[in-house]
Amino acid sequence: MAxxxxxxxxxxxxxxxxxxxxxxxxxxxxxxVLVGPSGSGKTTLLRIIAGLEHMSAxxxxxxxxxxxxxxxxxxxIAMVFQNYGLYPHMSVYDNMAFGLRRRKLAPADIDxxxxxxxxxxxxxxxxxxxxxxxxxxxRQRVALGRAIVRDPAVFLLDEPLSNxxxxxxxxxxxxxxxxxxxxxxxxxxxxxxxxxxxTMGDRIVVxxxxxxxxxxxxxxxxxxxxxxxxxxxxxxxxxxxxxCSVERxxxxxxxxxxxxxxxxxxxxxxxxxxxxxxxxxxxxERLSLVDDASAHADTLTVRGVVQVVEMLGSExxxxxxxxxxxxxxxxxxxxxxxxxxxxxxxxxxRHLHLFDAPTGAALTAPVRGEI
Amino acid sequence: MRASRIVxxxxxxxxLAWSLAPIYWMLATSFKNELEASALDPTLWPxxxxxxxxxxxxxxxxxxxxxxxxxxxxxxxxxxxxxxxALPAAYALSRARFRxxxxxxxxxxxxxxxxxxxxLAPLYLLLLHAHLLDSNLGLVVGFTTFGLxxxxxxxxxxIDAVPIxxxxxxxxxxxxxxxxxxxxxxxxxxxxVLTTATFVFMDAWNNLIFPLSFMTTLEKxxxxxxxxxxxxxxxxxxxxxxxxxxxxxxLPLMVAFFAVQRSMVRGLTAxxxxxx
Numbered sequence: 001m002a003x004x005x006x007x008x009x010x011x012x013x014x015x016x017x018x019x020x021x022x023x024x025x026x027x028x029x030x031x032x033v034l035v036g037p038s039g040s041g042k043t044t045l046l047r048i049i050a051g052l053e054h055m056s057a058x059x060x061x062x063x064x065x066x067x068x069x070x071x072x073x074x075x076x077i078a079m080v081f082q083n084y085g086l087y088p089h090m091s092v093y094d095n096m097a098f099g100l101r102r103r104k105l106a107p108a109d110i111d112x113x114x115x116x117x118x119x120x121x122x123x124x125x126x127x128x129x130x131x132x133x134x135x136x137x138x139r140q141r142v143a144l145g146r147a148i149v150r151d152p153a154v155f156l157l158d159e160p161l162s163n164x165x166x167x168x169x170x171x172x173x174x175x176x177x178x179x180x181x182x183x184x185x186x187x188x189x190x191x192x193x194x195x196x197x198x199t200m201g202d203r204i205v206v207x208x209x210x211x212x213x214x215x216x217x218x219x220x221x222x223x224x225x226x227x228x229x230x231x232x233x234x235x236x237x238x239x240x241x242x243x244c245s246v247e248r249x250x251x252x253x254x255x256x257x258x259x260x261x262x263x264x265x266x267x268x269x270x271x272x273x274x275x276x277x278x279x280x281x282x283x284x285e286r287l288s289l290v291d292d293a294s295a296h297a298d299t300l301t302v303r304g305v306v307q308v309v310e311m312l313g314s315e316x317x318x319x320x321x322x323x324x325x326x327x328x329x330x331x332x333x334x335x336x337x338x339x340x341x342x343x344x345x346x347x348x349x350r351h352l353h354l355f356d357a358p359t360g361a362a363l364t365a366p367v368r369g370e371i
Numbered sequence: 372m373r374a375s376r377i378v379x380x381x382x383x384x385x386x387l388a389w390s391l392a393p394i395y396w397m398l399a400t401s402f403k404n405e406l407e408a409s410a411l412d413p414t415l416w417p418x419x420x421x422x423x424x425x426x427x428x429x430x431x432x433x434x435x436x437x438x439x440x441x442x443x444x445x446x447x448x449x450x451x452x453x454x455x456x457a458l459p460a461a462y463a464l465s466r467a468r469f470r471x472x473x474x475x476x477x478x479x480x481x482x483x484x485x486x487x488x489x490x491l492a493p494l495y496l497l498l499l500h501a502h503l504l505d506s507n508l509g510l511v512v513g514f515t516t517f518g519l520x521x522x523x524x525x526x527x528x529x530i531d532a533v534p535i536x537x538x539x540x541x542x543x544x545x546x547x548x549x550x551x552x553x554x555x556x557x558x559x560x561x562x563x564v565l566t567t568a569t570f571v572f573m574d575a576w577n578n579l580i581f582p583l584s585f586m587t588t589l590e591k592x593x594x595x596x597x598x599x600x601x602x603x604x605x606x607x608x609x610x611x612x613x614x615x616x617x618x619x620x621x622l623p624l625m626v627a628f629f630a631v632q633r634s635m636v637r638g639l640t641a642x643x644x645x646x647x
Contacts, residue, residue, distance in 0.1 A: 052539055073545035085536030089558045099544030146540075 001184050002062045002076075002153040003028050004049060009058035011044055011210075018044050019210045022058070031180055031187045033201035035194055037233070041210040043158055046190045050156050051075050062153065073102075077154040078147035078185070082162055084139045086131040092118075092142050093127040096149045103150070117149040120182060121175075137168045144176065148183050155185035161196065173200055194234050198222070206230050228360035231281050231353055237310075237317050239281045242302070242325030243357060246276055255280060258323030260302040261295060262349050271363045272354065278363060281353035284317065284330035289337070293344045300352060302327070306341045320345060397621070401425070401614035408611040424615035433601050434590055435616065442576060442593040443623065445507050449514040450572040453522045454564060456515075461526035462552050466538070476527075483520040487580055490516065498585060505587045513581040518571035525570065529563030530556060562631075569631045573624055594620045 004026040011019040019041045026032050034042040047053035049060060051072040060067050067075055078099075079085075087095050093114055100110045118124040121141045131139055140160060147155060157176070161169045177200060180187050191197055197204045198218040206213045206221065206229075214226045225231035231239045244255035253269035255262050255278065264272065272278060280300070295301045304322035311333070318329045318337050322345070329345055337343065354363040400408050401424050402417040428435040464476050482490065494513055495504070503509030533556055541551045557564060582596035592600065598620065602613035 050543065052542065072539075072542045073547070077543060079540070079543045081536040081540065083534060083536050085534065085540040087537060087540070087555060089555075098541070102545040150544075 001028055002186050004154065004186060004188070005061040006045075006049070007059045007061070009045070009048060009060065010056050011041070011048065011053070012056045017210055019048075019055075022212050024205060024212060024215065026186060026188065029184060029186055031177070031189065031200065031202045032205060033189045033191060033197040033203075034205045034207060035191055035197035035201075035233075036207035036213075038192055039209075040207040042190045042192075042205075042207045045207070046156055046158055046188060049154070049188060050077055050079055052079075075154070076152050077156055078150055078152035079156040080143045080147050080158065080160045082159040084131070084143040084163075086139060086142060086146070088131050091128055091130060092123060092134070092145075095131070095142060096146045099146070099150050113149050113151075117145045120148075120179070121145045136164055137172065140164060140168075140172055141175070144179055148179055148185070151183065152185050155180070155183065155187040157187065157189045159190055159192065161191070162193075169196075176200070195236060198234070204234075206233060208233070224362070225281075225353065226362050228279060228281065228355045228362075231355070231362070235283060237284050237328045237330060239283050239353070240287075240325065240327035241279050241281050241355075242322055242327065244278055244280050244324070246272055246278060255300075257302065257325070260300060260323070262300040262352070263297045264349065268354065268363075273363075275356060275363075277357040279355040279357050279360070280325075281355060282327055282347050282351065283353075284328045286347045286351040287327060287329035287331070287345045288347075289318070289329060289331050289335055290344050290346045298349045299346050300349060301344060301346045303342060303344050306337055306339050306343055309337050309339060318343070394621070397614045397617050400610055401618050403611050405609070405611055408614075409608075424611040425619075427612050428615055428619065431612070433597070435597075435619075437590055438592055438594045438597040439619065441507065441591060442595075442620075445510045445514065445593060446572050446575040448507075448511045449518055449575040450568040452511060453515050453518045453571045454526075454568050457519055457522035457526050457567070458557070458564070459549075459552065460523045461530055462548075462556065464523065465527050465530040466535075476524075479520045479523050481520075482516065487517065487578075491580060491584055494581075495584060504585055505591060507591065509585055510582060510593070513585060514571075514575035514578060517578070517581075518574050521574070522567050522571050525567045526560070526563060529560040529567075533559050565631050569627050572627060576620075576624055 004024075006022050006024040009019060009022040010017070022041075022045060024032075034045060036042045044053060048055045051067065051070065055068070062075065087098065090098065096114045096117060097110050100113060105113075114127070115124065118127055121144060123138065123141050123145060126134060126138060126142070131142065134142065140163075143160065147157075160176070161172050164172060173196060176189075189200060198221075201218060203215060203217055204221055205215050208229050214221060214230045216224075221230060221234045225234060228241065232241070242257050244257045247254045247256050247261075251266075253264045253272055255264065257280070282300070290301070293301065293303060302322045304320040304327065306318055307321050307326075308319040310317040310319075314333070315330060316333050316337065318331060320327050320329065320343060327345055331337075355361065356363055399416055402420045402422070403414070404419055404421050404423060407414055407418060460479070464472065494516060498504045498509045498512065501509070501512075503512060537559070538551055538555060541555045546554065577595065579595045579599065582593040583599070586592050586596065589597070589600070594616070598613060598616050602609050602616065
């Protein structure tokens with residue numbers, strides 16, 4: 001149980017800035033996911049929270065306690081490492097009991113805790129084995145067990161599922177959430193997989209180039225990304241982008257890309273302000289394949305050449321090169337599509353995301369409503 | 372294919388004969404009587420095999436068992452001291468990040484780059500002023516000087532191979548560094564520790580020049596040095612007795628080598644040590 005508070009945390013390695021101005025408040029018992037591409041600084045941030053890495057600037061607080069100079073072992077944290085970090089020379093039982101023994105608990109108490117945790121994770125029959133005698137999934141459970149058996153205030157997980165096969169990964173996601181509900185710890189979870197982030201996090205922290213880009217619930221990130229990076233990173237398949245020029249006639253503001261033209265509603269027109277070009281983002285599920293190429297004022301209708309078609313059983317992803325960009329449409333398989341084919345895509349104007357072309361910052365969010 | 376195998380077999384056979392011939396000669400001579408051992412026309416194997424040379428070692432005028440004990444004690448002590456000092460040093464060089472790390476690591480190695488005789492005079496003076504000449508303790512100090520750098524570097528490579536996450540787990544579990552070293556790292560690199568200790572032990576055992584220079588009392592001498600000073604007289608050399616003594620000197624080394632031979636191979640193919 002602990003609130004975690006990061007204030008202006010920064011980290012430099014000589015001339016390289018690994019983290020800059022990271023501010024984050026994590027509530028007690030919250031499950032927060034740090035997500036970003038490799039090199040985004042998410043693992044460094046996690047290791048700073050753990051105390052395994054020194055920070056160059058800023059403060060870390062656990063509740064009312066500033067822990068900058070508190071040693072790892074005194075922070076009351078537990079951590080699950082990507083490679084599990086199990087003690088190879090100890091049995092599963094001893095792996096779990098090792099930390100408890102350090103805390104000078106009574107042997108009977110240690111035994112009770114280890115057995116209770118083993119029960120929770122279905123590893124009771126494995127207690128006498130060594131880590132090398134376990135499968136990947138079993139090792140993962142032992143690593144989880146070792147972390148929670150101590151009932152830590154903070155539970156840190158560094159890409160714990162990345163060494164598992166896809167099937168097991170999905171299964172262990174649910175397992176980890178179950179474990180988190182069973183304990184009272186605040187959890188911080190690092191992953192590069194945005195699907196994992198969306199499915200697991202109470203809140204998600206998107207990181208890129210050492211900076212926190214956006215913090216929000218999965219729905220907030222998906223519906224209202226604050227910039228082009230978050231928009232492109234969150235969601236599968238990724239959002240498509242096209243660069244448009246802005247046309248102003250009287251009070252009306254419209255966007256143009258090649259032949260395609262779409263008018264903007266007044267409050268969105270305001271957001272575009274004096275920009276001469278904007279980047280339009282469209283989620284794949286908001287696009288449909290249409291046969292009539294006639295333009296409507298309140299839709300974006302754009303023609304392009306199919307590059308790749310991905311068949312996913314119930315549906316297909318169609319990647320289309322359009323003037324000034326690439327769009328991906330997620331559509332049913334009712335209409336067969338072939339590469340090189342010229343198709344027309346349409347999206348409602350209210351579903352478009354607008355981004356400032358030079359900075360990538362979101363200009364306005366689309367108006368929410370039924371599809 | 373067959374031809375190349377025959378060539379291989381011949382090459383291996385020659386190499387084997389080359390390395391084993393002196394050992395065979397040592398063994399064979401140790402069983403010859405005095406006359407046969409010093410015959411101008413040498414015999415390939417003892418025609419009148421005798422154990423007299425070995426009996427002479429125990430019951431003779433020279434305190435041979437004392438030499439043996441001296442050697443075992445000083446070499447074991449050297450191995451223990453060198454490993455005890457080298458472990459924390461190697462751990463620090465492997466894990467700690469400090470500015471002069473490279474300089475320190477190579478600085479340790481400098482004494483190893485010098486020929487043994489170069490160290491001899493300074494070591495002699497140091498031991499003289501410390502009143503450690505002609506004592507087993509002084510000998511251990513000398514042996515350790517030469518064995519320690521090697522031990523540090525060898526242990527460092529073993530520690531490098533231990534995945535850092537395992538140690539970080541122990542840090543998260545609340546253990547201080549020295550306990551992590553003793554309770555997590557050392558058990559994981561135990562084959563490496565044994566291998567290192569054996570190498571240092573063998574190095575000390577083979578060291579002839581230090582005991583010859585530092586020790587003056589014959590009763591305190593080590594086996595290799597005693598061999599040289601005791602068996603070569605001005606007018607005759609007791610070849611049989613010398614070879615029997617040499618055999619006894621060699622045996623413990625062979626035993627030590629075969630005892631750790633398996634873990635030595637495992638140790639040299641490090642990385643597999645941690646297994647996870």
